[in-house]
Amino acid sequence: MTSYPVPDATGFVKLDAMENPFSLPAALAAQLGEHLAQVALNRYPAPRPETLIAKLKIAMHVPAECDVLLGNGSDEIISIITMACAKPGAKMLAPVPGFVMYAISAKFAQAEFVGVPLAADFTLDTEAMLAAIAEHRPAVIWLAYPNNPTGTLFDDAAIERIVAAAQDANGLVVIDEAYQPFAQKSWMPRAGEFDNVVVMRTMSKLGLAGIRLGYLAGRATWLNEFDKVRPPYNVNVLTQATASFLLDHIDVLDAQAAQLRAERAVLAAQVASLPGAEVFESAGNFLLVRVPDAAAVFDTLLGVRVLIKNVSKMHPLLANCVRLTVGTPDENAQLLAALKLVLK
Numbered sequence: 001m002t003s004y005p006v007p008d009a010t011g012f013v014k015l016d017a018m019e020n021p022f023s024l025p026a027a028l029a030a031q032l033g034e035h036l037a038q039v040a041l042n043r044y045p046a047p048r049p050e051t052l053i054a055k056l057k058i059a060m061h062v063p064a065e066c067d068v069l070l071g072n073g074s075d076e077i078i079s080i081i082t083m084a085c086a087k088p089g090a091k092m093l094a095p096v097p098g099f100v101m102y103a104i105s106a107k108f109a110q111a112e113f114v115g116v117p118l119a120a121d122f123t124l125d126t127e128a129m130l131a132a133i134a135e136h137r138p139a140v141i142w143l144a145y146p147n148n149p150t151g152t153l154f155d156d157a158a159i160e161r162i163v164a165a166a167q168d169a170n171g172l173v174v175i176d177e178a179y180q181p182f183a184q185k186s187w188m189p190r191a192g193e194f195d196n197v198v199v200m201r202t203m204s205k206l207g208l209a210g211i212r213l214g215y216l217a218g219r220a221t222w223l224n225e226f227d228k229v230r231p232p233y234n235v236n237v238l239t240q241a242t243a244s245f246l247l248d249h250i251d252v253l254d255a256q257a258a259q260l261r262a263e264r265a266v267l268a269a270q271v272a273s274l275p276g277a278e279v280f281e282s283a284g285n286f287l288l289v290r291v292p293d294a295a296a297v298f299d300t301l302l303g304v305r306v307l308i309k310n311v312s313k314m315h316p317l318l319a320n321c322v323r324l325t326v327g328t329p330d331e332n333a334q335l336l337a338a339l340k341l342v343l344k
Contacts, residue, residue, distance in 0.1 A: 013306045014325075015307060015331060015335055017309075018284065018325050019205075020208075020209070021325075022256045024252070028249060036241055045236050045240055049235070052070075052243055055247040059250050060217075063190075063193075063217075067223045067224075068217050070235045071214040072235060072239075073213065074214035076214065076231075076234060077214045079105050082109045082111065085111075085140050090111045090112075091111060091136045092113050093114040093138035094113075094116070095125075095144075095154075099148050118147075118150070122152045124158045126158040133162065133169055137169040139172065145159075151280060151288055167194070172196050174200055175198070175200065176200045177200065177201045178201065178202050181206050181257035182285045198216055201217075202215075207257075211242050271339065275344060277289055277290070287324045294322050295312070301338045301339070308324050308335075
């Protein structure tokens, strides 16, 4: 194995990691600075900050019957769930290609990961998923909604069938809504409807990738077990204070997400008009694009200081695909100009 690769983006137009490209308005950033100056850095953080959790429940419309567990980004929550469910012989299942940390966390926990290929159009192969659940009886099924790196928003009826099959197999379904601000569809209202469903989200894509805050909503019977393997003081005081402050100004982040959704539509149309580019429909803040030569596109853009993600080697279904984060209007213009250099 290798460590998780994060390229040095100094001096680049950074469009490889699905970050929100917009900073906070100056006046709001100044208020946040004053707020953080009051934080007691000499004290351990609250292991379960009730005020912050209450704000999250209201702002994110968490059902009343659900509890919330916080993590150091959704990466840590993936690790917590995997560790808690990784009894000897346990298996973890997800559609592939998908988020790499599902498989990596399974490997760390010495659990078997089962990847079920998506259909050629990146939709769920529902029958293959149901067959795999029946055969492997996975402890955990990961469903990214929408999926990374494809941007696909899986069919709700198919998910319902998977949830029912998982319940028969005594398995948990984790619906990963990292990109929910751009999908505008969610399973959060249904998080308390099923005995075996939890909904995971992160503040990262909403514009707060740097503070590392993820959260999990679901019935207390599950979250109480996950809490047993949560590291102590896993969410630091600055993260807690920043999230609590900005949840009172969630309208600013929501407006940025709306602008990115609009930019996504414009960028998708512009890229699709280039020779040889096939743009797949995306419900995230990124576009998956198939090009004649992914390596050539990546290298050409790198040469003009535009950093994207070459995903062509991740899975056979992604042959010659690159992933483009939706940036600011100026960043998107630079990206488009760079793409025109190689797609002629």
